[in-house]
Amino acid sequence: MKRNTKEDILIAALNLFAEKGFDGVSVRDIAEEVGIRQSSLYKHYESKQDIFDNILIRMEEQYQRMTLEVRAPQGAMQDVAKAYEIITTEELKEIARGMFFYWTESDYASRFRKMLLVEQYKSEEKSRLYHEYLTDGPLKFMAELFRLLVERECFIQEDWEFLALEFYSPIIFLMARYDSGAEREVIIRQLNQHIEHFAAHYRKD
CATH class of the missing domain: 1.10.10.60 (Homeodomain-like)
Known part of the structure; x- marks a missing residue:
């Protein structure tokens, strides 16, 4: 070859x-x-x-492929919100696990993430990329998603920026734990518990 x-x-x-x-x-x-x-x-x-x-x-190409592989809803935000409106908690857990292990186990994505984690303190460009991929970018996307879901009365009346932070913060923390050597089975259990708790607490039946 x-x-x-x-x-x-x-x-x-x-x-x-x-x-x-x-x-x-x-x-x-x-x-x-x-x-x-x-x-x-x-x-x-x-x-x-x-x-x-x-x-x-290459990172952007791989990320787009990954979102398709884990079956994360695609398209305009209104369409994404409609998809998440009917998604089950089990399906949401599958998407979350797929994205989590993409960032922690994929050779390319995990090294990219770790590079930006360090480089954010040395370069404005790398800092912008780190926040775009791993903090402000995801939070902005989730805040808009939760705003639409609250408006559609799928979620309880709550500040959508807070909902985004409430959903995403434990995931970032679990990434750090996994990087530090926490067992995969433990991380999966805690990630599933987080998704279940969030859905039960904020999502309307």
Whole structure:
């Protein structure tokens, strides 16, 4: 099977960025990790920043595929809200588990997340990306979703930004626990319990 050097460079760079940080890695380091000459690397990417930009493109492509694979509702927010209006708690748990383990177990996504976790303190660009993917972005999406669900009287009358925080905060905390070595079975149980409790407390019958 023919080697995909362009892809190998992305994977090697992401691994190194997650381990040493963006500034701690040179183009030479990436080339050595792949097992090619630095001059050969430049046939595929113009610079280290170009490699990083292509990591972002690949990340977005993978994320979109993942949302389809876990059967997360797609489309305009009104359509997404309609889908979540009739979704069962068991289906919601399946979606949550799929997304959770994508960010924690997928080689690409987990290293991307860990890279941004560290790099957010060193770079405005990386900080923006971290919040876009893992804090402010998800919270903004969920707040709008819960606003529509409250308006449709599917959820109790509650501040939708609070609902977003209430739903998402334990998930981020569980990611940190899983990164620290918590057992997978324990995390699954606690994630399921969180979804069940949230649905029972805020969702109307």
